[in-house]
Every structure is written in structure tokens, then in C-alpha cells.
Amino acid sequence: MVVLASFTALGGLVALLAGAYGLWRTRRITEAGALAEALVKAVRQGADRPTLQFETADGRVVEVGSPVPGTRRRPLRAGQRVPIAYDADDPRDVVVLGSERRGLDRAFVAAGAGLVVLGLALALTA
Numbered sequence: 001m002v003v004l005a006s007f008t009a010l011g012g013l014v015a016l017l018a019g020a021y022g023l024w025r026t027r028r029i030t031e032a033g034a035l036a037e038a039l040v041k042a043v044r045q046g047a048d049r050p051t052l053q054f055e056t057a058d059g060r061v062v063e064v065g066s067p068v069p070g071t072r073r074r075p076l077r078a079g080q081r082v083p084i085a086y087d088a089d090d091p092r093d094v095v096v097l098g099s100e101r102r103g104l105d106r107a108f109v110a111a112g113a114g115l116v117v118l119g120l121a122l123a124l125t126a
Helices: 002-032 102-125
Strands: 034-041 051-055 061-065 081-086 094-096
Touching: 002 081, 002 094, 002 102, 051 081
Parallel strands: none
Antiparallel strands: 034 051, 034 081, 051 061, 081 094
16 A cells, blocks of 8 residues: 555656646746747648747747647647747747646646645555
């Protein structure tokens, strides 16, 4: 029973940390990142997400894979322009404004916390 409790708590901790990191990263980039407008390019063959092309504040043109899949409630279409925030130190780190995945990250934190508590409860009852 202790092994099951350990695996449950460890899995919950991984989910909790993944969700917390996602929330932290999104907040950091949206609050302190540089703003730009990106051009959505077509989905490359074999990829499931479109490419975003934008110009940084220092004039570099950057192409990155979109952090948002093309099949969400607000799909990205080729030729469309979308507002983004990017990390000025690493312009490949991008958040599409209005399509952040905070809900998913919060769900990971909640599910992870629940699994950690369940694992601890199982360990205490063993």
C-alpha cells in the first residue's frame, strides 16, 4: 500500500509542478515580455501547429511554432495576425495573447494537489 501511496503522491507532485510552471511562465511573459504582432503561417507538413512569424524590438525576424494548436476554440488561420508577448531574452518563448492556457494549467495544479493529498492519506492509513 505504501508503494501505491508513493506513486500516487509522486505523480501528483509532477502534475502540480507542471501546472505551476505553466502558470508562472505565462504570467512572466505576459507581464514582462515584449509585445508584437505575429503573422500566422500555414501548418507545415507533419506538424500540428502553425508557425508564427514576427519582428522583435531589435529588428530580428523570428519564426516559431505556435504554442496554440490550430484546432482550439479560436483557431489560428494562415494569413491572420495575432497579438503575442515574447521573452526579449529568448524570442522563441511566445504566448499568444487571448489564447493562454491558464485553465489547463490550473487544472493540473488542482489535480496534482488532489493526488498528493490522496497519496498522503493512503500512506497514513497503511
